[in-house]
Amino acid sequence: MRRKDREMDADFAHMVLDKCEYxxxxxxxxxxxxxxxxxxxxxxxxxxxxxxxxxxxxxxxLRRDGRVCVTAVGDTHxxxxxxxxxxxxxxxxxxxxxxxxxxxxxAALRLLCQRHVPxxxxxxxxxxxxxxxxxxxxxxxITGLTGKRKxxxxxxxxxxxxxxE
Numbered sequence: 001m002r003r004k005d006r007e008m009d010a011d012f013a014h015m016v017l018d019k020c021e022y023x024x025x026x027x028x029x030x031x032x033x034x035x036x037x038x039x040x041x042x043x044x045x046x047x048x049x050x051x052x053x054x055x056x057x058x059x060x061x062l063r064r065d066g067r068v069c070v071t072a073v074g075d076t077h078x079x080x081x082x083x084x085x086x087x088x089x090x091x092x093x094x095x096x097x098x099x100x101x102x103x104x105x106x107a108a109l110r111l112l113c114q115r116h117v118p119x120x121x122x123x124x125x126x127x128x129x130x131x132x133x134x135x136x137x138x139x140x141x142i143t144g145l146t147g148k149r150k151x152x153x154x155x156x157x158x159x160x161x162x163x164x165e
Contacts, residue, residue: 006148007162008088013147016090017043018115020072025050027061027068027096035061041070042111048092048140049099049108059136066096068140079152086151093144099137108137 001007017023022038029035037058039050048070052058062068074088099105106128113124151159 001146004162005160006150008147008149010145013090013145016074016088016147017072019074023070023072025068025070028065029061040116042115044111046142049111050138051109051112052136054134054136062096068096069093070140089148091146092142094140094142096138096140099139102132105132105137
């Protein structure tokens with residue numbers, strides 16, 4: 001990370017992963033081109049989960065090469081008196097693998113639904129019973145994680161967080 005003064009610890013990065021509305025999943029596409037798509041994620045320890053269709057370009061990319069990068073953005077704010085943006089971000093590198101065991105898929109979908117639609121959990125069992133066989137679930141085992149933050153204090157001075165070099 002170039003800006004060590006904005007680097008945050010793993011706990012901060014986990015917090016950003018846990019609160020982002022969505023993340024961007026980066027993969028290697030056909031012929032080596034980057035391919036990135038937004039996904040809703042849920043985290044359990046050092047694993048991220050997302051759901052998708054059982055086929056398509058994303059699944060083709062993941063099956064060809066499981067190395068991925070997941071980027072999440074937390075809170076952002078544009079200070080009215082500056083030409084910049086305050087932000088929180090996390091970047092996770094990892095290996096994606098398809099979850100095929102029905103019990104594991106159900107547990108991952110429960111985790112996703114509890115995070116993103118907790119008010120709908122009364123309908124979870126019926127929904128999973130209808131759609132489990134046509135829903136893809138993927139796990140990303142995190143192998144590297146960084147967090148970053150830019151924020152100003154009440155006086156308008158940029159706050160420093162990480163290691164200064």
